[in-house]
Amino acid sequence: MSVRHALLALLSEGPKYGLQLREEFEANTGQVWPLNVGQVYTTLQRLERDGLVAAVGDGESMEPGPQKAYRITDMGSAELAHWLRVPPDLSTPPRDDLVMKVLIAVRVPGTDMSEVIQAHRRYLIQLMQEWTRLKEDDNGRDLAFSLVVDSELFRIDSVVRWLDAAEGRLRRALADGWKPAQPANVSPPIGQPKLPRPPARPRAAIPALSDTGQQETEPPQ
Amino acid sequence: MTTLELRSVSKVYGRGAAEVQALRDVSLRVAAGEMVAVMGPSGSGKSSLLTIAGTLEEPTSGAVLVNGEDTLRMAGSAKSRLRRQTIGYVFQDFNLLPGLTAAENVSLPLELDGTSMRKAHLAALKALEELSLGDRASHFPDQLSGGERQRVAIARAVVGERTLLLADEPSGALDSVNGESVMRLIHTYCKRGTAAVVVTHDAQLASWADRVVFLRDGRLVDQTAAPAGPETLLEQSS
Numbered sequence: 001m002s003v004r005h006a007l008l009a010l011l012s013e014g015p016k017y018g019l020q021l022r023e024e025f026e027a028n029t030g031q032v033w034p035l036n037v038g039q040v041y042t043t044l045q046r047l048e049r050d051g052l053v054a055a056v057g058d059g060e061s062m063e064p065g066p067q068k069a070y071r072i073t074d075m076g077s078a079e080l081a082h083w084l085r086v087p088p089d090l091s092t093p094p095r096d097d098l099v100m101k102v103l104i105a106v107r108v109p110g111t112d113m114s115e116v117i118q119a120h121r122r123y124l125i126q127l128m129q130e131w132t133r134l135k136e137d138d139n140g141r142d143l144a145f146s147l148v149v150d151s152e153l154f155r156i157d158s159v160v161r162w163l164d165a166a167e168g169r170l171r172r173a174l175a176d177g178w179k180p181a182q183p184a185n186v187s188p189p190i191g192q193p194k195l196p197r198p199p200a201r202p203r204a205a206i207p208a209l210s211d212t213g214q215q216e217t218e219p220p221q
Numbered sequence: 222m223t224t225l226e227l228r229s230v231s232k233v234y235g236r237g238a239a240e241v242q243a244l245r246d247v248s249l250r251v252a253a254g255e256m257v258a259v260m261g262p263s264g265s266g267k268s269s270l271l272t273i274a275g276t277l278e279e280p281t282s283g284a285v286l287v288n289g290e291d292t293l294r295m296a297g298s299a300k301s302r303l304r305r306q307t308i309g310y311v312f313q314d315f316n317l318l319p320g321l322t323a324a325e326n327v328s329l330p331l332e333l334d335g336t337s338m339r340k341a342h343l344a345a346l347k348a349l350e351e352l353s354l355g356d357r358a359s360h361f362p363d364q365l366s367g368g369e370r371q372r373v374a375i376a377r378a379v380v381g382e383r384t385l386l387l388a389d390e391p392s393g394a395l396d397s398v399n400g401e402s403v404m405r406l407i408h409t410y411c412k413r414g415t416a417a418v419v420v421t422h423d424a425q426l427a428s429w430a431d432r433v434v435f436l437r438d439g440r441l442v443d444q445t446a447a448p449a450g451p452e453t454l455l456e457q458s459s
Binding site: 114118121122124125126128129131132136153154156157160161164167168 | 260262405408422423424425427428429430433435437442443444445446
């Protein structure tokens with residue numbers, strides 16, 4: 001989250017003091033992201049150094065503090081307008097712990113995938129119930145807060161939907177003959193046929209999650 | 222007080238090779254004032270659970286109690302009365318009668334129950350006004366937006382003294398803002414003492430419920446814990 005640009009946005013309304021900026025920042029993010037006042041002053045110092053804001057009034061005090069108000073400069077306004085229109089980089093998938101857990105669970109012999117998925121689903125829906133209760137209590141009065149809560153609900157909802165899809169894919173893969181990982185013998189006797197082992201390529205071992213689930217997979221030999 | 226209780230309900234459709242077990246030993250209690258959401262993939266038995274809870278279908282085995290009364294032991298006439306007076310139904314596709322105005326759609330269940338036309342009409346207007354639809358009372362369904370139609374359907378489901386509201390994907394055909402207002406509405410009725418069971422596959426809508434239960438292959442496999450206070454969430458995020 002860019003505190004820098006949030007402060008520029010607040011200053012675009014007119015000159016403000018540091019404490020005031022902190023209060024307004026918190027109000028404008030639905031009180032969900034608290035900000036300490038030290039962070040506000042450090043950020044203001046950097047913005048001033050970069051010529052994006054300027055001190056207002058006597059400006060005698062060298063240190064930023066309660067006595068000093070700031071205004072946005074033309075360069076600051078231009079920077080803010082630019083930033084608002086540049087999409088954040090979402091091109092690289094984040095390393096998602098939940099995705100990792102499900103991918104790994106598929107490889108752990110004897111895992112009941114429905115149970116694993118349901119444990120995560122239940123937790124996420126409980127979390128959504130808590131956010132919804134906040135929304136209900138607020139009843140749409142605080143627009144910024146509603147937007148933040150909506151964004152959290154949509155984010156968690158997308159994870160629940162992914163879990164639903166993952167469960168569906170696993171079921172379909174099982175119906176298509178895919179075999180979940182089985183406990184393997186540590187040392188198969190020489191000369192005996194090899195016990196089933198996961199294929200070398202992880203993608204082939206977990207077709208249900210990474211592919212369409214329709215493709216042919218090599219049965220373990 | 223328990224408004225709805227399902228005791229070890231099972232439902233089998235068809236026979237022999239065509240046999241489908243829609244519900245397996247499902248037990249569920251819904252208290253007065255409680256809103257329960259039922260989630261599960263399609264084919265998990267959600268709709269069967271709702272039609273059986275609403276006495277529109279009988280279970281193959283088990284018992285269904287509404288306000289403490291065993292519905293399977295009721296005479297046909299008593300059961301019809303229960304459906305008209307106690308249970309309100311909301312469906313995904315609204316099921317409004319196209320030839321009747323909004324007010325007539327809402328007053329119909331009361332009139333069928335023997336209430337005079339005038340009284341039923343007044344009750345319908347009151348129910349519509351509560352849902353901010355007072356100015357739509359004389360509109361026909363095709364003159365209403367999707368969100369308005371569903372609100373009329375909800376007014377029809379709650380008009381009179383219904384204590385049990387059953388909804389099958391009530392916001393399935395609506396956008397997210399309208400869907401939310403439908404759930405908010407059901408939630409408001411529950412706060413006044415109505416018990417509600419809402420079937421949905423949508424987690425955002427289910428999260429309006431006090432409790433979410435999960436169906437898989439006809440079994441109730443899990444449910445959410447009692448809600449924590451909203452304060453916990455804000456503490457965690459700070």
